[in-house]
Amino acid sequence: MAKPFVGIIMGSSSDSRIMRSAAEILDGFGIAHEDQIISAHRTPSRLDEYARHAEDSGFKVIIAGAGGAAHLPGMIASHTVIPVIGVPILVYNDRHQKKADAKFSAFGGLDSLLSITEMPSGSPVVSVGVNKAGNAGIYAAKILASEFPALRKKLIKYKSEQHDSVVKESRRLKKEGLAKFARKKFS
Numbered sequence: 001m002a003k004p005f006v007g008i009i010m011g012s013s014s015d016s017r018i019m020r021s022a023a024e025i026l027d028g029f030g031i032a033h034e035d036q037i038i039s040a041h042r043t044p045s046r047l048d049e050y051a052r053h054a055e056d057s058g059f060k061v062i063i064a065g066a067g068g069a070a071h072l073p074g075m076i077a078s079h080t081v082i083p084v085i086g087v088p089i090l091v092y093n094d095r096h097q098k099k100a101d102a103k104f105s106a107f108g109g110l111d112s113l114l115s116i117t118e119m120p121s122g123s124p125v126v127s128v129g130v131n132k133a134g135n136a137g138i139y140a141a142k143i144l145a146s147e148f149p150a151l152r153k154k155l156i157k158y159k160s161e162q163h164d165s166v167v168k169e170s171r172r173l174k175k176e177g178l179a180k181f182a183r184k185k186f187s
C-alpha cells in the first residue's frame with residue numbers, strides 16, 4: 001500500500017510524542033500515511049485547506065490528535081465526509097507556561113476527551129481513550145481492512161499474536177508462581 005490512505009494530523013509538535021504510536025502501528029501493518037501539524041486555533045485557515053487536500057488525496061480515514069479544548073478533530077470532521085478518529089491528548093505544561101506548578105492540564109485529559117466526543121448531533125467524531133494513539137492506528141487499519149483483504153489477514157494475525165502472548169505469560173505465571181513472576185516482571 002504505497003499510496004497514503006490515512007492522514008495523521010495533530011494540533012502541535014508537542015503532540016507528536018503521543019501521536020507517534022499511531023504512525024508506528026500503521027507502519028507495522030504496512031499502511032502508508034501522511035502526517036502534518038494543523039492547529040485549529042493557530043492556523044484556522046489550514047482546516048478547510050487540509051480537508052480539501054485529504055479529499056483530493058483520496059484519504060479514507062483521518063486520525064486527529066489534540067489536547068485541551070481539542071477542537072481539531074471536530075473541526076476537520078465538519079469540513080469533510082472522511083471518517084475522523086480523534087485522539088484526546090493529555091497536555092503537559094504547554095509551551096507558554098515557563099514556570100508551571102502543575103505538571104498536567106487542569107482536567108488531566110478529560111478536557112480533550114469531552115471536547116472530541118461531545119460533538120453536537122449531526123457532526124460525529126469517534127474517539128479512542130486519552131493518549132491512546134496506537135488504538136487509533138489499529139482502528140484505522142480495521143476501517144481499511146474491509147477494502148484490502150491482505151490487511152484483514154494481518155489484523156487477524158495481530159489478534160492471534162495478542163492471544164498467544166497472554167497464554168504464554170499465563171503459563172509462565174502458573175509455573176513460577178505469582179510472587180516470583182511479578183518480581184521478575186517489575187524489578
Ligand code: RP5
Pocket residue numbers: 010011012013014015039065066067068089091094095096
Ligand atoms: C493543543 O494545545 C495541542 O493539540 C496541544 O495538545 C496543546 C498544547 O500545545 P503547545 O502549547 O504544546 O503547542 O492545541
